Amino acid sequence: MWSSKHNLGRPVGTLSCRHVSVSIFPREREAGEKLAGSSSQLPKQNYEALLESCLRSQCLFEDDRFPATLSSIGCGPLLQKLPPRLQWKRPPELHSNPQFYSAGAKRLDLCQGYFHRDCWFLAALQALTLHQDILSRVVPLNQSFTEKYAGIFQFWFWQFGNWVPVVIDDRLPVNEAGQLVFVSSTYENLFWGALLEKAYAKLSGSYEDLQFGQVSEALVDFTGGVTVVINLEEAPRNLWDILTHATYNRTLIGCQTHIGERVLENGLVDGHAYTLTGIRKVTCKYGPKYLVKLWNPWGKVEWKGDWSDSSSTWELLCPKEKILLLRKDDDGEFWMTLQDFKAHFVLLVICKLTPGLLNQETGKRWTYTIREGRWVKGSTAGGRLKSSQGTFWKNPQFLLSVWKPESREGSLHPCNVLVSLLQKPRHRHRNWKPHLAIGFYLFRVGQILNDQRRLPPMFFWENTPLKQPVTFKMEKEVSQELWLDPGRYLIVPCTSKAHQELEFIIRVFSRKHIFYEIGSHSSVVFFMEIIDQNEGQDEFFTKLFEKYPEINAVQLQNILNHMTWSNLTSTKPFFSLDACQGILALLDLNASGTVSIQEFRDLWKWLMLCQEVFHKQDSHQLGYLNWNQLRAAVKEAGIVLSDDVCKLMLIRYGSPSLQIDFVNFVHLMLRAENMEDAFQNLTQDGKSIYLQKPEWLMMTLYS
Structure with a gap:
């Protein structure tokens, strides 16, 4: 492995940099192990912690998850095309004045490498440069080779509903003359393109896994569009x-x-x-x-x-x-x-990039839903309709209700709907297992439907699909724009052949809709289709509490864990049953063990506030807050806590590394708000309260 002889970018004679290994905090380690079980995900690496560790040690970062060895290049034909004496060097070793990014550079400053066939990736990347705000979402442009330089860089990619950070070191493959082997810039001192390519290669498995691909794949990974x-x-x-x-x-x-x-x-x-x-x-x-x-x-x-x-x-x-x-x-x-x-x-x-681009309408709000699914052999992998009539009904079934928000009841004007089906890779290396051929069917269904059970085979024998795949495509994503009359529909995603196993996500965009999987335990969560917090809440609350007049802790957990947290771009939060019982105890004013519609309305407003405040303070979108960020978030939410109390709360609700995730942040904020209300109700002068023993016991046990 190549060893750097630079200390924070400055020559230090013969001093050799000590290797800095990747560290994962306890909660991240747990998440990393979970992700490692999925062939398509990388374990998390804490960019800020690694950066600070390198700065303290005055060492340059070396990423042992994507090392500067041929294993990161690949193991196939690409190795035969490489220069004879491949080296790995950092930008400060390649140029006297390296720059990460320059806004003054020409728009067309990227060049494809001589030994690589990733034109699809580079074509998508060039399209990205036409939108500076979107480019800065993928490429944090405040990174540099001078200020806080430690040989570590971070990029963001959209992966099946979440923005995922990818951490790399800046060792790049070069030939004997010091020329970059893969993507380079027409400006010899600019390196953002080469480093982004390395991050994408790490996400994909290796540089060789970028040899073949579709422009559409990279565009989705860069934008989430x-x-x-x-x-x-x-x-x-x-x-x-x-x-x-x-x-x-x-x-x-x-x-x-x-x-x-x-x-x-x-x-x-x-x-x-x-x-x-x-x-x-x-x-x-x-x-x-x-x-x-x-x-x-x-x-x-x-x-x-x-x-x-x-x-x-x-x-x-x-x-x-x-x-x-x-x-x-x-x-x-x-x-x-x-x-x-x-x-x-x-x-x-x-x-x-936005569902509003489906047509010429302007000033219109769109809603967005994402659902996960899986085809499992012998269970839910039913295959296409014609060749597998006996098993097609076993495929996952999703109920879609669409309507025009501004139309009166009974209006039958067509609704514009965009449906996207994405399959997840079947291997850690994106090219080791090809995509399966996928597609989806659309059926019209009646108003009377037991949404707790999948529709039986008889339904598919008696009903002709409104839309069906002309061909099943071996693509990462298949999508279709639909014009549907207001009403209820059934979407059945499937593979071209039965018994093929695969994970997928399905997304729906429209002006207004409800979308959930039939027969899943999460069918109660049909309200999360409305991402506009100011539009559709009345319909949501009415429909939810018509079906469930009172919600217990289990149902609350189901709801919260299937919410679309539109402002949380890191790992989707998970609410444990214990956390939901704690939340329920704070909301349950009449000690019934459930919450009413009014109590849930209050919780909903508080969750939206927590989401907004947490997202604003989690500037690096890591999914947790440190003490300074927590202190700022609490203050912005209007809750007054001293620094000492804030530290104690971080110890009480945070992880051993003194970081608090969104779920515990919600619990802390809700408890602090309730305790403040309790104090205001008990005090007479606004400065102190008098408690009898039962009240004191209730308050201490409550907190």
Whole structure:
């Protein structure tokens, strides 16, 4: 393993840096072991703790989870393409003035490596740079090689409903001349792209696992958006309108050429991914022309046909428009007509960042639901409808109710709904096991339905699906935009063949809906479909308490553990039964062992406040608060606690490492609020209270 001879970025003679191992706090270790059981997840690493440890020890971080060895490169054909004497070096060893990121750099500053085939990743990354705010979500831009430099960097990727941090050291593979083997920048001192690629390789298993992929996969991992793939051989007539709407809204767009591995005479590369960076309708002497602008991740090799940099067709434009559009730089970016684009490219991938981009509506609120599921052999892996009529009904079944929020009761105007089905990888290395072919069916169901039991085989024999897969796709994500009349529907996700095991998540976007799995113990939690806290609460409370007039601790646990915590981007919180019993005791004013609708309304408002305050103070989105953050959060929530009491509360409710997670934060805040109310009710002068023995016992046992 390569050993650094830099101490916080400064040469120190022959002093060799001591290896810093990865540490996991007790709660993180438990979570890490749980995740390790899933083949697709990385154990957590505490970036802040590792950084502080390195700074105290004056050592540069070395990541033993993704070491500077050939094992991180891979174990297949890629090894044969590497330079003979591969080395691993940190940016301060490669340049006298290394920079992590520069806002002043050109937009097209990334270059694909000579020994790697990750154009799909780089095309998606280039699309990401068109949106600075989204880029900064994936790439924290405040990292540097000077201030608090310890050889450790962190990036964020969206993984099946959660934003996941990935920690790496900054040792990068280079050849004998000190040139980066994989992604580099046209500016030799910029390294954010190379480090991001390393983090993505770690998430995927190795650099070799980035050899093959789809632009759509990387776009989802960078944004958490929903991708729509258009086959350009069957492109809709309004393709230009689709591109216009997508370009002028918050979308990322990529495309791919036909299968192959060669540079064509026209300058395009077969089997290659490109980024669509712009469109333009121009007026020529002979009428309008529709142009698209594309970028080659190689940073060179451009289209040579009409409207290329050297094409004579530019003379058809007025001088002003020609000057505005034409750039004769060999940077891999070029223009071509929409007609040529459809002829020479096979796929167009549009990643919608917000559900509001489904149509032209503006100022409209959208709701979002995510549900997890699993196909299990012999249980829930029923396969497709036609080939597995006897087992199709065993697939997971999800009930969807949609309606127009602004429409009167009984209105039958169509509702715009977007459904996305994502399959989780079956192996820690993303390319070791290919994706399965997946899809979903949509059925209309009546209003009378026992949502505690799955629909029997007879239902599927007697009812024809409204929507079904034309083909089952071996993609990470399949999605479809639907226009549905208000009503109730059944969504059945499945694999193309029965008995195939796989985990998945299914997401639904619409103006207003209810969505949950039939037959699951969590069906009570249909209210969490409404993520807009100010819209749909009345429907939620009414429907919930029509079914469950009083909620006990078990039902409360079910509700809280299936909530969509829209502001919590770290690990989803888990409320234990003990925690829910404690919460219930604080809310249960009449000692009935349950909470009423009014008591639950109060809890709901408090949970939303806790979520907002916790999210704001958890600036690094690690899922817990330290003492300073807790003190600030308590103060912002309007609760007055002295520093000493705040420290005691952290000891009482936090972990042994003096960190408090969201569940315990909720418990602490709720208890502090209730005790403050109790004091105000008992005091007469606002300064002191007098307690009789029963009151004193109740207060001490209560706290």
